[in-house]
Amino acid sequence: xxxxxxxxxxxxxxxxxxxxxxxxxxxxxxxxxxxxxxxxxxxxxxxxxxxxxxxxxxxxxxxxxxxxxxxxxxxxxxxxxxxxxxxxxxxxxxxxxxxxxxxxxxxxxxxxxxxxxxxxxxxxxxxxxxxxxxxxxxxxxxxxxxxxxxxxxxxxxxxxxxxxxxxxxxxxxxxxxxxxxxxxxxxxxxxxxxxxxxxxxxxxxxxxxxxxxxxxxxxxxxxxxxxxxxxxxxxxxxxxxxxxxxxxxxxxxxxxxxxxxxxxxxxxxxxxxxxxxxxxxxxxxxxxxxxxxxxxxxxxxxxxxxxxxxxxxxxxxxxxxxxxxxxxxxxxxxxxxxxxxxxxxxxxxxxxxxxxxxxxxxxxxxxxxxxxxxxxxxxxxxxxxxxxxxxxxxxxxxxxxxxxxxxxxxxxxxxxxxxxxxxxxxxxxxxxxxxxxxxxxxxxxxxxxxxxxxxxxxxxxxxxxxxxxxxxxxxxxxxxxxxxxxxxxxxxxxxxxxxxxxx
Amino acid sequence: xxxxxxxxxxxxxxxxxxxxxxxxxxxxxxxxxxxxxxxxxxxxxxxxxxxxxxxxxxxxxxxxxxxxxxxxxxxxxxxxxxxxxxxxxxxxxxxxxxxxxxxxxxxxxxxxxxxxxxxxxxxxxxxxxxxxxxxxxxxxxxxxxxxxxxxxxxxxxxxxxxxxxxxxxxxxxxxxxxxxxxxxxxxxxxxxxxxxxxxxxxxxxxxxxxxxxxxxxxxxxxxxxxxxxxxxxxxxxxxxxxxxxxxxxxxxxxxxxxxxxxxxxxxxxxxxxxxxxxxxxxxxxxxxxxxxxxxxx
Numbered sequence: 001x002x003x004x005x006x007x008x009x010x011x012x013x014x015x016x017x018x019x020x021x022x023x024x025x026x027x028x029x030x031x032x033x034x035x036x037x038x039x040x041x042x043x044x045x046x047x048x049x050x051x052x053x054x055x056x057x058x059x060x061x062x063x064x065x066x067x068x069x070x071x072x073x074x075x076x077x078x079x080x081x082x083x084x085x086x087x088x089x090x091x092x093x094x095x096x097x098x099x100x101x102x103x104x105x106x107x108x109x110x111x112x113x114x115x116x117x118x119x120x121x122x123x124x125x126x127x128x129x130x131x132x133x134x135x136x137x138x139x140x141x142x143x144x145x146x147x148x149x150x151x152x153x154x155x156x157x158x159x160x161x162x163x164x165x166x167x168x169x170x171x172x173x174x175x176x177x178x179x180x181x182x183x184x185x186x187x188x189x190x191x192x193x194x195x196x197x198x199x200x201x202x203x204x205x206x207x208x209x210x211x212x213x214x215x216x217x218x219x220x221x222x223x224x225x226x227x228x229x230x231x232x233x234x235x236x237x238x239x240x241x242x243x244x245x246x247x248x249x250x251x252x253x254x255x256x257x258x259x260x261x262x263x264x265x266x267x268x269x270x271x272x273x274x275x276x277x278x279x280x281x282x283x284x285x286x287x288x289x290x291x292x293x294x295x296x297x298x299x300x301x302x303x304x305x306x307x308x309x310x311x312x313x314x315x316x317x318x319x320x321x322x323x324x325x326x327x328x329x330x331x332x333x334x335x336x337x338x339x340x341x342x343x344x345x346x347x348x349x350x351x352x353x354x355x356x357x358x359x360x361x362x363x364x365x366x367x368x369x370x371x372x373x374x375x376x377x378x379x380x381x382x383x384x385x386x387x388x389x390x391x392x393x394x395x396x397x398x399x400x401x402x403x404x405x406x407x408x409x410x411x412x413x414x415x416x417x418x419x420x421x422x423x424x425x426x427x428x429x430x431x432x433x434x435x436x437x438x439x440x441x442x443x444x445x446x447x448x449x450x451x452x453x454x455x456x457x458x459x460x461x462x463x464x465x466x467x468x469x470x471x472x473x474x475x476x477x478x479x480x481x482x483x484x485x486x487x488x489x490x491x492x493x494x495x496x497x498x499x500x501x502x503x
Numbered sequence: 504x505x506x507x508x509x510x511x512x513x514x515x516x517x518x519x520x521x522x523x524x525x526x527x528x529x530x531x532x533x534x535x536x537x538x539x540x541x542x543x544x545x546x547x548x549x550x551x552x553x554x555x556x557x558x559x560x561x562x563x564x565x566x567x568x569x570x571x572x573x574x575x576x577x578x579x580x581x582x583x584x585x586x587x588x589x590x591x592x593x594x595x596x597x598x599x600x601x602x603x604x605x606x607x608x609x610x611x612x613x614x615x616x617x618x619x620x621x622x623x624x625x626x627x628x629x630x631x632x633x634x635x636x637x638x639x640x641x642x643x644x645x646x647x648x649x650x651x652x653x654x655x656x657x658x659x660x661x662x663x664x665x666x667x668x669x670x671x672x673x674x675x676x677x678x679x680x681x682x683x684x685x686x687x688x689x690x691x692x693x694x695x696x697x698x699x700x701x702x703x704x705x706x707x708x709x710x711x712x713x714x715x716x717x718x719x720x721x722x723x724x725x726x727x728x729x730x731x732x733x734x735x736x737x738x739x740x741x742x743x744x745x746x747x748x749x750x751x752x753x754x755x756x757x758x759x760x761x762x763x764x765x766x767x768x769x770x771x772x773x774x775x776x777x778x779x780x781x782x783x784x785x786x787x788x789x790x791x792x793x794x795x796x797x798x799x800x
Contacts, residue, residue, distance in 0.1 A: 365746060
């Protein structure tokens with residue numbers, strides 16, 4: 001009896017081993033499961049600024065332009081050519097023979113409708129500020145259309161990489177509520193189903209105008225707990241887990257990483273009416289000298305972050321100034337500057353939040369710790385996300401310093417300057433007419449070389465007279481199955497068409 | 504003569520009480536452990552030279568026993584995700600955890616006892632209204648109410664205390680009421696009334712002291728309960744916020760690093776567990792000791 005039992009047990013264990021061994025060779029090379037950090041809020045791709053929706057809808061919808069993977073230059077996608085009519089009017093040709101997933105052909109009407117819908121105040125898109133430089137779009141003939149901008153806009157083509165092209169008839173046939181649950185694009189994948197709380201499935205579009213993808217089916221699962229996502233990856237339940245922690249790298253079968261466009265910055269309150277010590281330039285410089293950004297990047301982010309080189313961008317951005325070097329970590333110099341500025345231990349309120357971005361809470365505490373060490377009397381205050389937003393956007397409540405993150409998906413220095421410095425921006429906590437004028441002039445300069453020079457000049461000024469602790473930009477870090485072939489893009493888009501499994 | 508006798512009696516009673524306590528090994532050990540723990544927490548600076556908020560990023564996630572930098576003592580329990588000494592953080596974090604647990608229970612006890620005594624003593628409509636309120640109140644889960652309150656008012660230690668206090672009075676209210684019901688009809692209260700003692704005086708001087716022991720038991724066990732609740736909420740991010748720290752917060756912040764640095768989670772978990780267990784054992788002992796219905800002795 002006992003013997004039989006032992007035999008039976010051995011058999012079961014052997015069977016288990018055999019089965020796990022056979023799992024090593026992938027049976028289905030056409031299906032992928034991806035773990036996202038949370039559930040998407042809607043499928044209406046023009047509305048939200050939703051990092052859990054974009055990885056899905058970017059595969060369902062095409063845009064007129066896409067960023068070239070290496071150079072980050074806009075390249076024609078659904079548009080095939082461009083012609084500048086005057087400094088405000090751009091004329092485009094539309095790709096022919098493209099069909100929506102429901103079989104209807106893509107027309108100029110759809111494009112005009114999509115652009116006008118995305119910039120409309122009625123839709124009130126959460127990324128409206130990235131596209132509202134567009135005044136309107138209009139049809140010219142069967143495959144020509146025009147886009148008119150409010151001011152001369154050198155960033156127009158990059159803005160078009162954000163606008164998903166929808167079907168006019170399909171969109172108009174559905175109510176706003178229905179549109180949150182359905183999708184009909186021209187992209188390489190068709191929407192299949194969205195099981196709330198569980199997953200979204202998409203499948204390859206057999207009528208796609210471009211190259212057919214290697215992966216035919218994709219399932220997106222929502223796993224909020226990072227450790228759970230890692231376990232799912234190790235168990236082979238998912239093939240790609242997005243945004244893992246740097247600490248997980250050694251437990252991850254294959255690591256996918258690239259630089260991205262999120263930059264942490266700590267805003268100084270320079271509003272003249274407010275009572276902030278950081279109205280003093282020397283103290284702003286002192287704070288930048290007081291923090292060892294290199295150690296933070298290497299030890300806290302394990303190297304998956306790059307310290308800002310004394311400016312709010314990194315190489316490859318339009319307007320990045322390669323001649324500026326980072327502020328050295330020099331506590332003595334910081335103390336000298338503080339003494340010269342007459343800093344007398346006045347309390348400094350440091351507002352932050354935690355849980356939204358990679359290691360935001362830990363970064364806050366690390367920065368506070370460095371500032372305290374240099375002699376700044378920092379009091380950290382962690383707020384909930386909504387309270388934090390309130391404080392960030394309300395100039396009367398502006399704290400002395402506040403941690404925030406700037407995402408520069410245009411890879412262009414206009415983004416940080418317009419968002420963080422320009423006095424009319426809701427996030428800015430300063431008012432300097434000279435800087436405002438320079439930023440606005442550069443923003444409307446259509447000559448690339450001139451713009452580059454203007455931004456380099458501004459970056460140099462902001463190095464002498466910092467508006468923030470230029471902290472660090474974090475890298476994209478994903479964990480994947482050992483046989484997944486993929487190179488992450490600098491624009492962080494998760495195009496399935498660029499992925500495959502090796503044999 | 505009579506006086507002498509009383510003294511002798513009390514002394515004798517004290518001896519047997521101590522004897523019984525000594526014989527209850529579990530309660531004795533729990534008491535000793537708790538006293539040691541409290542001493543370490545309140546005299547933290549004697550036991551560790553580390554500052555609770557000084558981070559050393561180069562030494563983050565060091566395992567227990569790692570030598571400290573330049574003349575500092577060893578990190579006996581390792582370091583956390585910012586390279587801070589975990590032992591120091593547990594000691595200083597304990598202050599917040601105990602403060603929240605204790606304050607919440609005190610507030611709950613005051614509100615609950617006042618309302619419960621009134622309900623039990625006056626009866627009738629007062630009783631009806633207060634007890635239905637208790638029923639409604641205790642039908643909603645404590646943590647859920649607390650989370651909602653914190654979400655509205657914003658996270659932080661002060662708001663956490665308010666949020667938990669809102670939920671902490673109902674048990675005291677029930678206890679106080681049932682005891683007051685018994686006392687109301689006792690000959691002592693009746694004779695008090697007969698000789699014209701005022702109602703507040705009867706309640707505070709005669710009823711309250713006589714119902715103290717079950718309330719003390721409740722108090723001790725509820726303190727343990729709310730230390731747990733603080734840990735839960737801070738773990739979830741609704742409680743104490745950095746740069747302050749508490750056991751639950753250390754756990755919550757460390758759970759992402761469970762695989763690489765299990766000590767960040769194990770030690771605060773252990774300390775919470777030990778504290779709660781000790782309080783419960785002591786609470787049990789008090790109940791057994793003072794409950795006349797307990798047949799132990």
